[in-house]
Amino acid sequence: AQTVTQSQPEMSVQEAETVTLSCTYDTSESDYYLFWYKQPPSRQMILVIRQEAYKQQNATENRFSVNFQKAAKSFSLKISDSQLGDAAMYFCAYRRNSNYQLIWGAGTKLIIKP
Amino acid sequence: DADVTQTPRNRITKTGKRIMLECSQTKGHDRMYWYRQDPGLGLRLIYYSFDVKDINKGEISDGYSVSRQAQAKFSLSLESAIPNQTALYFCATSDSRPFRTGELFFGEGSRLTVL
Numbered sequence: 001a002q003t004v005t006q007s008q009p010e011m012s013v014q015e016a017e018t019v020t021l022s023c024t025y026d027t028s029e030s031d032y033y034l035f036w037y038k039q040p041p042s043r044q045m046i047l048v049i050r051q052e053a054y055k056q057q058n059a060t061e062n063r064f065s066v067n068f069q070k071a072a073k074s075f076s077l078k079i080s081d082s083q084l085g086d087a088a089m090y091f092c093a094y095r096r097n098s099n100y101q102l103i104w105g106a107g108t109k110l111i112i113k114p
Numbered sequence: 115d116a117d118v119t120q121t122p123r124n125r126i127t128k129t130g131k132r133i134m135l136e137c138s139q140t141k142g143h144d145r146m147y148w149y150r151q152d153p154g155l156g157l158r159l160i161y162y163s164f165d166v167k168d169i170n171k172g173e174i175s176d177g178y179s180v181s182r183q184a185q186a187k188f189s190l191s192l193e194s195a196i197p198n199q200t201a202l203y204f205c206a207t208s209d210s211r212p213f214r215t216g217e218l219f220f221g222e223g224s225r226l227t228v229l
Binding site: 009033035042043044045046047050052091095100101102104105106107 | 145154155156157158159162164172202204206208210215216217218219220221222223225
């Protein structure tokens with residue numbers, strides 16, 4: 001069965017600096033999607049970035065980028081120039097291409113220090 | 115207006131009461147989901163529906179039931195609420211059409227407290 005592991009329950013970073021959140025997953029599939037979702041104190045889950053497994057190029061969305069290492073089954077999120085509004089829980093999720101169910105990590109709480 | 119709307123946003127109830135959480139969406143998506151979120155456990159899938167006539171149990175369906183009244187509406191019921199069902203509940207939708215990535219779009223959550 002697929003699993004998703006986020007080994008950092010909490011991370012903190014100084015405003016304007018860069019932080020990387022880790023995610024590893026276990027699967028025997030070759031075709032799948034990976035996602036990072038953000039949950040701010042307002043509690044709504046918001047998609048930050050997605051990565052298709054067949055794409056070698058790492059996805060980027062403004063200050064957010066991923067380091068996708070398919071062989072190592074690693075999918076880390078890098079946040080550059082951290083802002084106070086980035087403070088949130090961040091969840092990593094995996095989806096098989098053949099199945100629309102997502103498998104979720106337990107989340108990482110990101111604290112931004114002013 | 116939100117694309118995925120959940121009601122109520124917050125609810126406090128007593129053990130043994132029947133509770134219904136409602137979800138409606140304007141995204142035109144065919145698939146709808148109910149998740150439960152507990153601290154430290156991430157999101158766990160309760161039920162999911164791929165269309166009005168296709169409803170499936172998730173990993174933690176015991177104690178819950180659902181109804182897909184229309185493509186846009188998916189409700190979650192707790193027939194007899196118990197304290198360990200205290201949690202934050204999310205409704206989500208996704209689009210199964212070809213070339214869609216299947217990402218989920220979430221409502222704002224319904225916080226349920228069972229005393």
